[in-house]
Every structure is written in C-alpha cells, then in structure tokens.
Amino acid sequence: MKKLVLPIFVLSTVYFNAQTQDSVKASEIQEITLTKKVFEKKSDRFVYDVASSPVAKGNTAFGLLKETPLVSTTDESTLKILGKSNALIYINGRKSNMSAEAVTELLKNTPAENISKIEVITVPGSEFNVESSDGIINIILKKKLDDGVSGNFRLANTQSKYNQQNGAVSLNIRKNKLGIATSLSSRSQTHTENLHLQNGTPQMDNSSKGSVAFPNQSVGGYLNFDYELSEKQNLALSLNSYHNKGKDGLSDIFNTTVRADQTLYSVTRNLNDESSSNNSLNLNYELKTDDLGSKLNINAAYLNFRKKQFTHNTTNTSNAQAETLDLLQEFRQKTPQKIENYAATADYIQKFKNDFTVSVGANIGQTKTDNDTSLENKDLSTGNFIQDPNQSNHFVYDETLSGAYVTLEKKFSDKLSAKLGTRLEGTRSNGEILGTDLSIERRYTNLLPYASLSYGISKNHNLSYSYSSRVRRPSFWELNPVRLYLTPTNYIQNNPFVKAAEVYNHELTYMYKNAYFLIVGHSLTRDDYAQVPLQNGTELRYIRTNYGDKAATTASLGMQKSFFKGILTTNGSVGLQLSKVDAYLDTDPLTGDTFDPFTINTTTSSLFVQTNNTLRLSSKKDWFLGVNYFYIGSQILNIGTLKPLSSLDVSIKKLWNDWTFNLQVRDIFKTNVVKVEDLQSNGNYNYVTNNNYNQSIELSVTYSFGNKKLKKIRDIKDANTEAKSRTQ
Numbered sequence: 001m002k003k004l005v006l007p008i009f010v011l012s013t014v015y016f017n018a019q020t021q022d023s024v025k026a027s028e029i030q031e032i033t034l035t036k037k038v039f040e041k042k043s044d045r046f047v048y049d050v051a052s053s054p055v056a057k058g059n060t061a062f063g064l065l066k067e068t069p070l071v072s073t074t075d076e077s078t079l080k081i082l083g084k085s086n087a088l089i090y091i092n093g094r095k096s097n098m099s100a101e102a103v104t105e106l107l108k109n110t111p112a113e114n115i116s117k118i119e120v121i122t123v124p125g126s127e128f129n130v131e132s133s134d135g136i137i138n139i140i141l142k143k144k145l146d147d148g149v150s151g152n153f154r155l156a157n158t159q160s161k162y163n164q165q166n167g168a169v170s171l172n173i174r175k176n177k178l179g180i181a182t183s184l185s186s187r188s189q190t191h192t193e194n195l196h197l198q199n200g201t202p203q204m205d206n207s208s209k210g211s212v213a214f215p216n217q218s219v220g221g222y223l224n225f226d227y228e229l230s231e232k233q234n235l236a237l238s239l240n241s242y243h244n245k246g247k248d249g250l251s252d253i254f255n256t257t258v259r260a261d262q263t264l265y266s267v268t269r270n271l272n273d274e275s276s277s278n279n280s281l282n283l284n285y286e287l288k289t290d291d292l293g294s295k296l297n298i299n300a301a302y303l304n305f306r307k308k309q310f311t312h313n314t315t316n317t318s319n320a321q322a323e324t325l326d327l328l329q330e331f332r333q334k335t336p337q338k339i340e341n342y343a344a345t346a347d348y349i350q351k352f353k354n355d356f357t358v359s360v361g362a363n364i365g366q367t368k369t370d371n372d373t374s375l376e377n378k379d380l381s382t383g384n385f386i387q388d389p390n391q392s393n394h395f396v397y398d399e400t401l402s403g404a405y406v407t408l409e410k411k412f413s414d415k416l417s418a419k420l421g422t423r424l425e426g427t428r429s430n431g432e433i434l435g436t437d438l439s440i441e442r443r444y445t446n447l448l449p450y451a452s453l454s455y456g457i458s459k460n461h462n463l464s465y466s467y468s469s470r471v472r473r474p475s476f477w478e479l480n481p482v483r484l485y486l487t488p489t490n491y492i493q494n495n496p497f498v499k500a501a502e503v504y505n506h507e508l509t510y511m512y513k514n515a516y517f518l519i520v521g522h523s524l525t526r527d528d529y530a531q532v533p534l535q536n537g538t539e540l541r542y543i544r545t546n547y548g549d550k551a552a553t554t555a556s557l558g559m560q561k562s563f564f565k566g567i568l569t570t571n572g573s574v575g576l577q578l579s580k581v582d583a584y585l586d587t588d589p590l591t592g593d594t595f596d597p598f599t600i601n602t603t604t605s606s607l608f609v610q611t612n613n614t615l616r617l618s619s620k621k622d623w624f625l626g627v628n629y630f631y632i633g634s635q636i637l638n639i640g641t642l643k644p645l646s647s648l649d650v651s652i653k654k655l656w657n658d659w660t661f662n663l664q665v666r667d668i669f670k671t672n673v674v675k676v677e678d679l680q681s682n683g684n685y686n687y688v689t690n691n692n693y694n695q696s697i698e699l700s701v702t703y704s705f706g707n708k709k710l711k712k713i714r715d716i717k718d719a720n721t722e723a724k725s726r727t728q
Contacts, residue, residue, distance in 0.1 A: 039514055041464060042454075045119045046122070060109065061139065067612040068118050068571075069120070069559075070558070070573070072610055074630070076694070087136070087137045088137070091138075101218075109154050109168030113704070114141055123135075123507050125421050126450040150707045153167070154702040158189075160694075168185035179226040181226075182221065182223045185221060189216065193692055195691075197540075200535075204257065206538050208254070210251060212249075215247065218245070222241070232289075233288075239280075240278075245274075251272075251486065265317065265322070267324050270485070274309045283301070284297065294350045301341075301342075306339075311332070315329045329377075334375075335482055340368045340369075346363075347359065348360050362405075363402065367397075367399045367400075371394070373482045395433050396434060401426070405424070407450075408421065425471060427444050427446075428442070433481065444500070448469045449468075449469060450467065452464065452466040460513045463510050464508075466509075474500070491541060497545070502525070517557070520554070527548070533598060533678070543588055550581050554575060554577040556575030558572060558573030566616065570611065574607075574609045577635065580602070580636070581637065598680065606633040608630070629646070640686060642674070643677065659702070660703075663697070666694060672692075672694040672695075673691045675688070
C-alpha cells in the first residue's frame with residue numbers, strides 16, 4: 001500500500017524542503033573528550049554535548065535528535081537537517097547497519113542517556129560516502145569502564161486514529177576482552193491517510209477522495225560482537241535483521257469525473273498485502289598504528305533484502321452516494337523485489353604531531369536486484385484473470401560502484417584550520433527486461449572535490465565555509481519499470497532510464513559564543529529527478545524521471561542556550577529560503593506517450609520557524625515540561641506549491657529512580673497536513689491533500705537496569721551503507 005500511494009507518500013520525504021530545502025557513510029570519527037561547551041562549531045561539524053542535559057533524561061534517541069539544534073522532523077519517522085534533504089544516521093562515526101525504517105525504530109527505543117554527544121555534519125567531507133546533499137547525524141555513545149551487564153526496556157502506546165503499541169529491550173554485556181550488545185524491538189500499528197486528489201483541464205474535472213488503512217507489524221534487532229585481539233587490534237561482527245508484515249491493507253477511493261455534458265461516479269478499492277525482510281552482516285578489523293590516533297579500518301559486508309507485495313484492485317461504477325454498481329475493471333498485481341549487495345571498504349588515517357592528518361580510503365560494492373512483476377486483468381465476460389504482457393515484466397539490474405578518496409586536514413593555529421579532499425567514484429550498471437530488447441547500460445565516473453575552512457576571529461566569534469559536490473543516484477525500486485495504481489487513471493510509473501543527478505553545495509557559518517549561529521547556504525541540483533505529474537484527459541500519470549534543475553538559497557539564524565540556571569533549555573531557528581525549480585516534461589520516457597506539457601519555472605520565498613523548549617518544573621529535577629513548534633511557509637516543489645505546515649507538540653516527563661514516564665501530545669491543532677497545488681498556464685491543474693493523522697497522544701515507560709558502569713562495545717561502520725540507503 002505504501003508504494004500504491006507514493007505520489008502522496010513522496011511528500012513525506014520532500015515537503016520539509018522549506019527547512020532543509022524542505023531514514024551516513026564515513027571513515028572513522030574519533031571519540032571527542034567532553035568539554036563544558038554544550039553547543040559548538042568544529043571545523044566541519046556542529047557538536048551538541050548532551051551528556052548531562054535535562055533534555056536527555058528519560059528521553060529516547062529519536063526524541064533527543066528532534067530537539068538537537070539544526071535537526072527536525074515533521075512526520076515522526078524521518079529526520080532533517082537545516083539546508084539538507086535527509087539526515088543519515090551514524091553511531092560512533094559508523095553508518096548504522098540497518099534499513100532506514102529499522103534505524104528509526106532503533107532510535108525510538110534507545111535511551112538518550114546512552115548518548116554523550118551528537119555531531120551534526122551539514123556538509124560531509126570526501127571520506128563520507130553519501131548521496132547528493134545528505135547531511136550526517138553522528139551519535140557518540142558514552143564510554144564506560146567496568147565489566148558487567150546492563151540493559152533497559154521500554155513500552156509505549158500511541159493513540160491517533162488507530163492505536164499503536166511498541167516495545168524494546170536491549171542488553172550490553174562485557175567480560176574482559178569481549179563485548180556483546182543486542183536489542184530486540186517490536187511494533188504494531190495501522191498506517192492511515194485521508195486523501196483528496198483533484199486534477200483536470202478546462203474541459204474536465206476529476207476528483208478522488210478516500211482513506212487508506214494499512215495494518216502492519218514489525219520486529220527487528222541486532223547482535224554485535226566486539227573482541228580485543230590485542231591492545232591495538234579489534235575484531236567485530238555485526239548482525240542486523242528487520243522484518244515487517246502488512247496484511248489486509250485497504251484504500252477506498254470515491255471518484256467523480258465532471259464534464260460539460262455528464263458526471264460519472266466510480267469507487268476504487270485496493271486490497272494490499274506486503275511483507276519485507278532486511279538482513280545484513282558486517283565484519284570489521286581495526287588496527288591502531290601509533291599513539292597519535294592513526295588507524296586502519298577494513299570492512300566486509302553482505303546485505304539481503306526481500307520484499308513481497310500483492311495488490312487486488314477493483315473499480316465499480318457508483319451513484320453519488322458512493323454505492324457500488326457495475327464492475328468496470330479488476331486486476332491483480334504482484335511486485336516482488338530482491339536485492340543482494342556485497343561490499344568492502346578500507347580506510348586509513350595517519351596523524352602527525354604537527355596537527356596534520358591524512359586520510360585515504362577505497363570502497364567497492366556490487367548490487368544485484370531482481371523484480372519479477374506480474375499484472376493480471378480480469379476478463380469481465382468470462383471471469384478469468386489474464387496476464388497483461390504490457391505491464392508484466394522481469395527486470396534485473398546489476399550495479400558496481402567503486403570509489404577512492406584522499407583528505408588532508410591541517411590545524412594551523414588555535415584559530416585557523418582547513419580541510420581539503422576529493423573523491424573519485426566510478427559507476428557501472430546494466431538493466432534489462434528479460435525476454436525483450438530493452439537493455440540499459442551505463443558507465444560514468446565522477447570527481448567530487450571538497451573544501452572547508454574554519455577561522456576563529458576571537459574567543460567568541462567563529463567563521464567557517466564549506467563546499468562539496470555529490471552524485472544523487474536513484475533508489476533501486478525507482479528503476480523498476482512498473483505501474484503502481486491508486487485508481488485506474490491515477491498511478492505511478494517508475495523508470496529504468498532515470499539518470500544520476502549532480503549536486504553542488506556551499507555553506508557559510510558564523511557562530512557567536514557557541515550559542516548563536518547564522519548559516520547561509522546554497523544548493524544546486526543539475527538534472528534532478530522525481531515524480532512528475534503528466535495528465536491527458538482523466539489520466540494522471542506520476543512519472544519518475546529527470547525533469548530539470550533545482551536550486552535553493554537558505555539563510556537561518558538560531559540559538560542553543562539555557563536560562564535561569566538551567567531551568568529553561570531552548571534551541572530554535574528562524575530563516576528564509578528562496579527555492580527555484582525549472583522543470584519541463586511532455587513525454588513518458590518509457591512508453592513514448594505524449595501528454596500536455598508540464599512546466600514549472602518558478603521561484604518562491606518561504607519562512608521557516610522552529611523552537612524546542614524544556615522547562616524544569618521541580619527543584620528535584622524529576623518533572624519536565626516540553627514545548628516544541630515548527631512552521632514552514634509555502635514553497636515550490638517539483639510537483640507544485642506546498643502550502644504552509646506547522647505543528648505544536650507538548651510533553652510532560654516524570655523521573656522516578658530508574659523509571660521514566662513520558663506523556664506526549666503531537667500536532668495539537670491538526671495543522672500538520674500536506675496540501676500541494678499546481679496550476680499550469682494551459683489551464684491544467686493538480687491538487688493534493690494528504691492527512692496522515694499526525695495528531696496523537698503517546699504514553700511511554702522506560703526502565704534501566706544493571707551495571708551503570710558498563711563499557712559500551714564499539715559500533716562498526718559497515719561496508720554496504722550506500723546500497724542500504726537506496727533500498728528505501
């Protein structure tokens with residue numbers, strides 16, 4: 001069901017562009033010694049020290065990240081960085097070894113008390129193997145010294161339109177040279193949406209209204225082993241698994257088509273079953289080569305992703321009261337996907353006594369995907385289902401991605417530091433539909449430079465600049481040439497011809513007293529791709545393709561500070577973004593079908609505001625009140641103009657011994673509803689309203705037990721992080 005309504009779901013990943021424009025790949029990032037500065041700017045990152053922050057107590061890692069300066073969420077599932085499209089999660093400098101969905105579940109069930117610092121890297125260096133303009137959130141866990149066992153469990157119940165339950169338990173065990181960490185979490189929920197889609201021409205209006213309900217259950221976890229071979233050598237093995245099963249998903253859509261001489265009514269129902277499995281393992285070897293921090297890291301990884309999806313779609317004529325009459329169309333569709341990835345990385349950091357660091361590394365990954373899609377139409381005269389050869393295909397895609405980088409970093413003085421790097425990436429891919437002549441082979445190489453400079457003007461003033469260039473590659477499922485239907489005339493069409501886009505980022509940052517900051521950034525995406533709506537009569541086809549260029553310039557002013565001796569802790573930002581989209585499309589690149597031209601050549605300005613506040617209510621520091629708010633003004637997207645979004649969230653938290661009780665109310669005024677409008681010069685229009693029922697109330701209980709002086713095992717960067725990010 002999630003892919004069936006992707007024209008709407010895609011908004012959950014792009015509509016925060018007013019903050020970002022609006023679920024992290026690196027070489028080793030070393031543990032930073034704690035300082036008294038709560039928030040500060042390093043040469044290439046912001047560092048938020050939360051080890052003793054009242055915001056962290058009794059919170060989850062996800063909840064803490066939402067209240068980290070520069071970080072936000074609008075959908076409680078994806079995190080955004082100011083000026084970036086998406087935030088990639090690293091733990092102790094290494095990309096988490098799970099899918100984006102599993103990472104979110106892990107963060108929502110991890111106590112924030114385990115976190116020492118959070119690093120926000122807005123413009124990642126050459127050593128980070130990331131896509132496009134993605135930023136990085138690096139979570140640094142606390143280091144503890146003693147052998148023993150510790151753990152925690154958490155239970156939460158959330159009430160929105162439907163009830164959701166989730167729970168998690170985690171254990172950390174250390175004995176001499178061996179460390180073991182494991183976690184198991186489970187969730188049961190029903191994803192819901194209320195949709196209103198309206199499109200048309202000067203001669204016709206088509207409206208689709210209805211709801212989506214998709215019950216699903218998930219279970220996931222990890223098992224990590226870390227063994228100290230010697231004082232300078234470590235070996236680690238990480239296993240991760242996440243499974244999700246959805247059954248009896250239903251979308252019920254009432255369609256109205258109005259022409260000058262008649263009005264037609266119909267009802268479309270989609271029944272959907274979907275299950276997915278994501279399993280991966282990573283073997284890591286680390287060698288410390290000197291006492292300055294120089295080290296070698298080698299990783300070998302394997303990823304196995306499986307997804308099954310079955311849809312049964314029926315459309316009947318109806319009357320104005322949405323009562324079903326005659327059967328118009330019925331079909332069954334299977335859209336399975338298999339992904340396998342083998343990857344290896346090697347990174348070496350050489351540190352010198354004169355504050356000079358050289359980092360070199362290389363990576364290679366091979367991915368194979370298999371998509372055997374089948375669509376069967378019902379013969380209304382016989383009642384038999386007959387396979388449609390035009391919409392059934394067996395698409396296979398092989399890709400080899402290799403890369404190498406070198407980074408030079410120098411601290412010239414206490415005031416001045418610089419970092420230069422470059423990354424060379426080579427991509428070789430081949431996609432084909434078996435049994436046909438369709439074959440797409442690509443070979444391309446990208447040289448991606450990076451530079452940053454940081455200057456401490458004085459004790460309280462710091463100025464820094466960063467530049468990077470990146471490549472944005474489509475997710476593997478986006479390349480599968482399949483149609484995913486919401487109604488017979490409203491559907492998505494994926495596209496194996498989508499090409500990678502090039503992204504260029506500039507960012508200038510001024511920081512005052514490690515509390516106030518001004519960030520000015522510019523991002524340019526050449527030959528960007530997305531779902532572009534093409535329509536002709538009643539048909540509305542969301543075609544995934546390269547559409548043109550996109551640019552955004554953002555200026556934001558923010559702060560992170562405590563007042564009244566720590567009673568009030570607040571962070572927030574206010575800013576303005578200028579967005580420009582230059583898009584044109586009139587032909588389906590897969591079928592050659594022509595449509596009325598879709599054109600956007602528009603610049604919009606958008607105001608965004610965000611504030612997070614924690615108020616200590618008692619002298620014993622055991623009662624806390626949280627008040628968070630965001631506002632995003634109208635802005636242009638590739639599919640039209642996104643209308644304003646906002647949300648006010650309130651929470652109250654009680655700490656009692658090793659227990660934490662937290663009550664949260666989100667989107668109090670029901671203002672976090674997506675609305676997109678597009679009106680073309682030829683009179684064609686397309687309006688989307690999507691209510692995800694973001695208003696909710698949640699009660700959670702967390703209990704921590706065991707040895708509080710446990711030493712945390714190392715968290716390991718896995719080698720197939722690039723492939724993982726593209727399975728979502």
